Amino acid sequence: MKKGINRHVIREHIIDKFQREEKKIDELKNDMALETGKLQISRPKGFSKDIESKSLNFESIKKNIKDNLKKIKIINPGWSDNGRVPTGIPGLDDIMGGGLRRNSVNIVGGGAGTGKSIFAMEFLAHGIECHNENGVYISFEESEEKILNDFKDFNWNLRDKIEKKQLVILNYTPEQVNKVLESGGGIIRDTIENINARRLVIDxxxxxxxxxxxxxxRRKALLQLFESINKWSITAILVSEQEEDPDKHQTNTIEFEVDGVVLLYNIRKGDIRERSIEVYKMRATQHAGRIFPMRIDSTGITIYSEETVF
Structure with a gap:
């Protein structure tokens, strides 16, 4: 008959080991703190007593670590600096590596009524609300008041963001923007700097x-535009008119030069149309290679990555 394991001896050995380790740490650090650079993580007092009483509380240890990380702003709820800028559009970031590449230039293309401008403004609103990243919206065709009226049914409180200098809407003709770029950026650059904008839309x-x-x-002008955007260290979305039938899409000059291309469709089948989205290109990113259905409501766009079109 095999001898049983002496659990009492093993338990006493473990307790003794932890007590000896705690003593060493006490001698090295005051208040039993582990220091890494400017980060300090305190071990909960009574650590070995918890073991002895069989009530080791791992949740309290985890909470202690997270609280200390928050104090020095290593943890920022809802955001992680992984080189990605979340669009905030539900279902989209997960299918393109976590978001757009930081400080990248991206095309959001589609036909009339596919939701391009909604996508772009939601990108700015989410950046302000969830990531403290201010935004600039440049429109070539509509005034600030017209844009605000167009988006009044969405829950983004754009007027409030403008009053708080978190969002700026600029209305310029393409000719004016071209002159601004030739002069080094002018008012666009100054606006970005004044509100510390991290997101830009050109529509x-x-x-x-x-x-x-x-x-x-055309290509020379686009390269000049992209060069200016890169100098501003900002993540940009450029709205572009595209063929709304995915089978007829042809890669154009702009798409070769940018970092990412997201295409919106309003596909017709018989007497039914369904909104859909495709991550057509995303440089240095593994992204889903198919078209997903999407919906638009008062909260913005939602992507249904588990569903199929029609």
Whole structure:
């Protein structure tokens, strides 16, 4: 008959070991603190007593660590610096690596009524509300008041954000923007700096490219625009008019130059249309290679990554 394991001896050995380790730490650090750079994580007092009483509280240890991380702003609820900028659109960030690449230039394209401007404004609103990242919205076709009226049914409180200098809406013609870029950025650069903006929308880049008849001139102007955006260290969305039928989409000059391309569709099948979205390109990112259904309501856009179109 095999001898049983002496649990009492093992338990006493473990308790003794922890007590000896605690004594060493007490000699090295005051208040039993482990220090790493400017970070201090205190071990809960009575650590070995918890073991002895069989009530080791791992939740209290975890809470202690998280509280200390928050004090030095290593933990920021809802945000992690993984090189990604979350769009905040439910279902989208998960299918493109966590969001847009930080300080990248991205196209959001689609036909009329597909939700391009809604996508762009939701990107700015989410940045302000959830990540303390202010935004600038440049429109070539509509005034600030018209834009605010267009979005009044969404729960984004845009007027309040403007009053708090978290959001700026600029209305310029493509010709004016071109002159601003040629002069080094001018009022656009100054606006970004004044409110410390981290997100930018240009609606739409298609209007900007209409200034140029020749492909070479168009490409040169776009490269100048992208160069300016890169200098501003900002994550940008450029709204673009695209073919709304995914089977007819053709890659154009703009798409070769940008970091990411997200396409919105309003696909028709018989007498039914369904809104959908595709992450067409996302540089250095493993992203889903199919089209997903999406819905638009008063909260904005929602992507249904577990469903199929039609």
């Amino acid at each position: 739409s880049v298609s209007a900007f490219t209409l200034l140029y008849d020749r492909e070479l001139e």
